[in-house]
Amino acid sequence: MLALVLVPFLAPRETAAAGLDGAIAAVERIHATTVASAGAPVARLAALLESHLDLAEISRKVGGKAWDGASAAEKRKFTLVLRDVMAIELGRRIRPDDRLQVSGARPLGHADVVVLSSQIRADGSTRRIDWKMRPCGAGYCLYDLIGNGASLTLARRDNYAARLRALDGSLAALTRQLRAEIDGRT
Numbered sequence: 001m002l003a004l005v006l007v008p009f010l011a012p013r014e015t016a017a018a019g020l021d022g023a024i025a026a027v028e029r030i031h032a033t034t035v036a037s038a039g040a041p042v043a044r045l046a047a048l049l050e051s052h053l054d055l056a057e058i059s060r061k062v063g064g065k066a067w068d069g070a071s072a073a074e075k076r077k078f079t080l081v082l083r084d085v086m087a088i089e090l091g092r093r094i095r096p097d098d099r100l101q102v103s104g105a106r107p108l109g110h111a112d113v114v115v116l117s118s119q120i121r122a123d124g125s126t127r128r129i130d131w132k133m134r135p136c137g138a139g140y141c142l143y144d145l146i147g148n149g150a151s152l153t154l155a156r157r158d159n160y161a162a163r164l165r166a167l168d169g170s171l172a173a174l175t176r177q178l179r180a181e182i183d184g185r186t
Helices: 002-036 042-052 055-069 072-093 152-166 171-185
Strands: 099-108 112-120 126-136 139-147
Touching (some): 002 042, 002 112, 002 126, 055 139, 055 171, 072 171, 139 152
Antiparallel strands (some): 099 112, 112 126, 126 139
């Protein structure tokens, strides 16, 4: 009888531990995919990372007020260009000779998880990276990356907000600008 009483108290801890482990595994996959794709075209890395990114959340946050007023087609195009921007950012931040060292994970709210890690460079220098993850599909997806205390999502939002003001709030115009910049890189 005592065992039956304890089981409900243990189950949430086991579930939480499984969630933390799942988020850590997802971070390790994203890191490995980025390292393995070093030097590859942006489109290739973007396609590989797409299932590991919560693009709906990232797009909504980064698009800000312009997101709310955009059409479904404009939102779709912005999400695709933002997927490519995220691939560029991850490719820039994670070098082929970097080693990922996960120091732990902790819950953020009900289901989200932050995975705490360090990126160890070939020269021995380290950089802290916190990966904000949330359940998606059968695993976890990245919705923000914090490098040395700075949020990638918030940095993009702030940068794009200024650009959107100059474009009269047009998400479509920002999307065209970003696509031209990406196409100019490759």
